[in-house]
Amino acid sequence: MSIFIDRNTRVLVQGITGSEGSFWTNHMIELGTQVVCGVTPSKEGMEVNGIPVYHSVERALRNHEVDASMIFVPPKLTKDAVFEALSNGIKKVVTMADGIPLFDMVAIRHEALKHNAVVIGGNTSGVISPEEAMMGSFPHWIERVYKRGNIGVMTRSGSLTNEVTAMIVKQGYGVSTLIGVGGDPVPATRFAEMLPYYQQDEQTEAVVIIGELGGTMEEEVAEAIEMGIFTKPCVAFLGGRTAPKGQKMGHAGAIITGGKGDVEDKIKALTKAGALVADRPSRVGLLLEQLNVAKK
Amino acid sequence: MKLYEYQVKELFKNAQIAIPKSQLINNVEQAPAAFSSIGFPCVIKSQVLSGGRGKAGLIQFVKDEKKGLEEVARLFSLPQKISTLLIEEAVDIAHEVYASFTIDPVSGTALSIVSATGGVDIETLAIEQPEKILQTKIDMSLGLQPYQASHIAYECGFDVDIAKKFTQLLLKLYRLFVQYDCELLEINPLFITKSNELVAGDGKCSIDDNSMFRHEDISVPLADIENEAERLAMEEGIPFIQFDGDISLMCAGAGLTTTVYDLINYEGGTVANYLEFGGPHYKKAMKAMEICLKVPSKVILIVTFGTIARADVMAQGIVEAITKLKPDRPIITCIRGTNEIEAVETLKKAGLIPLFDTEEAVRLAVALAKEAKT
Known part of the structure; x- marks a missing residue:
């Protein structure tokens, strides 16, 4: 499901x-x-x-x-x-x-x-469950990007989602449900709020988070993992690791302010919670393998 | 959109928030009249959008006309081409306070940030002495309530007279924050004068770009933006940042562009500029390339993976831009997404070698940039 x-x-x-x-x-x-x-x-x-x-x-x-x-x-x-x-x-x-x-x-x-x-x-591009249904705009006909499988994906991005998802598929995986929470500074729904759904979903065996600098949504994911709300394997890719501080670069939501939002802090929080963080899109699939996530 | 200090103070004045007496000048000739109307001592404040003006010597306290004219001449002749100075009376300050409103994305509320210790960098204070900062969440469907503003004032430790005035000021500032869709509206420092008046010493205001259709009365004079590439990008609304590296990014998709920026750094390359022509700008390849060509760089790297921002449309635009602008440096293309097969055909026909893997494209760009340097 x-x-x-x-x-x-x-x-x-x-x-x-x-x-x-x-x-x-x-x-x-x-x-x-x-x-x-x-x-x-x-x-x-x-x-x-x-x-x-x-x-x-x-x-x-x-x-x-x-x-x-x-x-x-x-x-x-x-x-x-x-x-x-x-x-x-x-x-x-x-x-x-x-x-x-x-x-x-x-x-x-x-x-x-x-x-x-x-x-x-x-x-956002919306929500898609490949071979099932979608609400939004995804090039679902490009098979090397949108293939059905057991990886849940949550993202703040559009083009970067295509990039990362293509890498997941290249490694032999597919997607259960992909949710684009969007790139705005105040998204209507935050990453952590969707985690309980992925936790319950039998089709989803691991979740990939595509985040970026700015805000605290990735830290909230780490918190949910630490609290045991989400217990499945989690891999994250975060854009903006080398971005200059204080500069609005990328999405409106992507700015480092008030000592919050730095990608290094996000990586620290996620790693501490037991998630693996890929330094580049092509590593996401490899890290799923490393976590022994089955390919189906 | 960030406003200049003098524009923010104009907003304050209209909202009945007191500001120091001041006058704007655009050249040295206007200085004597301004000095005689404001008097001495006074402060000369360069109107630039970057922070840290004090440290950069762009704000000068002067006691007499001779020194004043010297400073005005010096500031107008600086390499960053300052076009406007604010001549402002020196206020008799007893105490400085910080007050601002912004948005808290987690709770989806407005956030009032107040500190009885003003005049400092609030982000530094937040790290070093967080207990000195008072943060209050405000439900925007209700707005800031007078009891909240009053509570904040007394929590700051103000005596009754100041607390009452501060309460009113905070309510006015909140109304302004809402009226102008501000991402941030800040008074720092807020002077408490020796005669117990509250005067806004400096102001910052950043208006949400997405809301500009509601604020046609506000604009930042683009002529003041010295960098031609930056000005062109602003006119088009294309996100652009210039750096001093070798590789010019002409990418689509905010997250993807940021990732390409990272990948270049990982591969030992340097970025000449960030430019993102995705979303509503995907048909603007011509403008995007024109902007990139104004930036000194060794190579232009184009990476896209769009859905609505169709690959075929962008490829066509890129080929047209190359034909017309005849770029003097190599162009690398990695264009994927909706209608990518047509895009590849278009690029090949124009003699370009379309790549399909982002990391490969980045490595090639870094190699070409290094080659061009030696």
């Missing part, structure tokens, strides 16, 4: 009629995702690849049962779209936009916690 989404998850797509929305909705369906309806205000009555479109989430829910919402709206409109999904009782949301205002992300995280919902993003 995968986590977060599978073949049975019924997905609503907000912003389905836009160019990215319709393009990636088609790919989601192609992979086997159950997309049941879409929402774009003013476009009710339209169909996108046979999927009916409604003016609002509430109107869509009158005709469809929905488990999750995939949001393809521009950054300025993201907060409103997430609030709409949450207030209509949808408990799983993936929101992709790169460039969501910081204060909107603070409000989104606050609202998600209040509704006891899981919102993934923003600034």
Whole structure:
């Protein structure tokens, strides 16, 4: 079994009629995702690849049962779209936009916690369980990157995820579920909050964390391992080890400030907790082997 | 976006936070009038965005006009081309305080940071004397409450008169923080004058770039940015940092670019610049290369692995840029992701040798850079 989404998850797509929305909705369906309806205000009555479109989430829910919402709206409109999904009782949301205002992300995280919902993003490619389902934009047809297997992946990055995942596959492994928490300084969901799902998931035998400088999400993973919340093998790759201090380099979330966020500190915390840290993407698969993770 | 001190003080003034009397000048000729309006002693403060101005000698305390004019002439003739000086009255200071607002990503709240010991580098203080810093989480759906601000003031040990004034100041500062979508809004030092007034001695403000559409009234004068590559990048909104190494990075994807930066360092190479043209910029290969060519480097390394940032589109852009700009240095390409097969064809047709492995591309770039040096 995968986590977060599978073949049975019924997905609503907000912003389905836009160019990215319709393009990636088609790919989601192609992979086997159950997309049941879409929402774009003013476009009710339209169909996108046979999927009916409604003016609002509430109107869509009158005709469809929905488990999750995939949001393809521009950054300025993201907060409103997430609030709409949450207030209509949808408990799983993936929101992709790169460039969501910081204060909107603070409000989104606050609202998600209040509704006891899981919102993934923003600034992410989304969630994919290869050969199962996806919510987001992954080149799932590139087999050397997205192959099904037993490695859970969590990431703050997009292109780097393709890079690292390709290396995992090259070593003979595949992916159970990949979750992009996103590159924003305030992601709606943090690495450590997803670990219990990977812990429970039978398909996942090890987890790879793709992190980077800035913030404290990697340290929180180390803490979860030390507390016994997550006990499976864990390998991390962290970008920005040689980055100059105090410089915003990379994602908005990637800046070292206040003595926190330095990659060396993250490596220390993860290593102390028993995780292995790869110094380059090509080493990730080798470290999984070193931890005796079976290839299946 | 970081604002200049004088811009931050303008915001303070509009929010009724007191600032010292001051005047801006852009050349030596304007100095005498400014001095006569501000009087002596006064402080001459260079308007640059980098920190550590005091240590760099970019802030000068002067007691008379002769010394003042000397300093103005010296600052305007520095190699970093300072275009604006702030002439500010010297305040009668009894005590200095630190106050700021930022965001705490873990709790998803705002964070008020206050220290009764101001005028120092707060990050150093956080490490050396953390007990002197008061941090308070603020639920942004409610906002900073007066009781919280007042509690903070008394926790700082202020007497009643100062505490009341500080409470009001903190509430004003929080409103400004929210109004302008600040990543950081800081007063440091906040002067408590000998007559018990609170005056913002210096201010820092960094506005969230993603929120700029809500703040069309604010902009940083780009003409003040001396480095041409940097200015071009800022105009386009392309993330760019210049270093002084040999390999110019023209990559896509923030995390991937940072990783390539690391790999170059591991292989013994040096980076000339960081440039990331992924995400919304993936169709800007021409601009990206134009910027890279303004940076002195031995080789340009292009690494991408995009999804929405399609490989074929970027490859096409790169070939067009090479045709038009005729780069004077070798270009290494490692372009993968959506439509990568088409991308490889495009690059081959243009006579480039497309690589497919990031680490191999990095090793080649380091080797070419070394070769070019000898």
